[in-house]
Amino acid sequence: MTADTAPRQTWSASSYDTHARFVSDLAGGVLDWLSARKGERILDLGCGDGVLTADLAARGAKMVGVDSSEDFVTTCKALGLDARLMDGEDLTFESEFDAVFSNAALHWMTRPERVVAGVRRALKPGGRFVAEFGGHGNVAAIMTALEAVARGHDVDRALAHPWYFPTTEAYQAILEKHGFEVKRIALIPRPTRLKTGMAAWLSVFRQPFFAQFGARADEVVRETEDLLRVALCDDAGNWTADYVRLRVEAKKL
Ligand code: BEZ
Numbered sequence: 001m002t003a004d005t006a007p008r009q010t011w012s013a014s015s016y017d018t019h020a021r022f023v024s025d026l027a028g029g030v031l032d033w034l035s036a037r038k039g040e041r042i043l044d045l046g047c048g049d050g051v052l053t054a055d056l057a058a059r060g061a062k063m064v065g066v067d068s069s070e071d072f073v074t075t076c077k078a079l080g081l082d083a084r085l086m087d088g089e090d091l092t093f094e095s096e097f098d099a100v101f102s103n104a105a106l107h108w109m110t111r112p113e114r115v116v117a118g119v120r121r122a123l124k125p126g127g128r129f130v131a132e133f134g135g136h137g138n139v140a141a142i143m144t145a146l147e148a149v150a151r152g153h154d155v156d157r158a159l160a161h162p163w164y165f166p167t168t169e170a171y172q173a174i175l176e177k178h179g180f181e182v183k184r185i186a187l188i189p190r191p192t193r194l195k196t197g198m199a200a201w202l203s204v205f206r207q208p209f210f211a212q213f214g215a216r217a218d219e220v221v222r223e224t225e226d227l228l229r230v231a232l233c234d235d236a237g238n239w240t241a242d243y244v245r246l247r248v249e250a251k252k253l
Helices: 013-019 028-034 051-058 070-078 112-122 140-151 168-177 198-205 207-211 214-232
Strands: 041-045 062-067 083-085 097-103 123-134 180-189 192-194 239-241 244-252
Touching: 013 070, 013 198, 028 051, 028 097, 028 123, 028 244, 041 051, 041 112, 051 062, 051 097, 062 070, 070 083, 097 112, 112 123, 112 168, 140 214, 168 180, 168 244, 192 198, 198 207, 198 214, 198 239, 207 214, 214 239
Parallel strands: 041 062, 041 097, 062 083, 097 123
Antiparallel strands: 123 244, 180 244, 192 239
């Protein structure tokens, strides 16, 4: 199976709201780096359910959101946002944004050079790209457990952990190759409490992997959760995901 034919992650805005609200709640750091100004035209790349897009619009930025999930785009439009169904690896904008912003989306796009080239095309000269996503070492324990479970069953291992989590050095090199000057870049460990637990996280964020097991999917989610308990669950039963963020600000040269 090639990257183009592999089952894609799908999203439900309501389940995202229940199990993944922390994604936008914890975006304060990257929003500070963006430091959006009133009247700026900003592209939100991988806008999800539009909570941050709406927040930036409320601060006076002229926002456009793009996402590859129809459910998310519909949810954004219901909030009154200019949201468009678009693949982040095939952005079609030309020199129209003061900034491109992205939170917790770029690790789903496994052809980063296509993404960065599209971001550069979308920006006006001198425009900035400010993003946060999973960096090297992100969800390392979770990936190891998924890999172990995949090896123990006759399933497609490529679906276990398809994400892109680069080092700062690797991502900086891609940005520079595509005509950006990197202003700042950092890996930031951010252990993240999962209020609705690990099984819910696994089911929401790795849905195509577990879908392979059909009626046994819930059982295999529990098997994965059991492997993770020793590392990520405390004595009181609280789950914490081992997130590491890569945060970057770069300027189009
Ligand atoms: C993340 O935000 O780092 C992430 C989310 C889902 C799967 C993997 C990583």
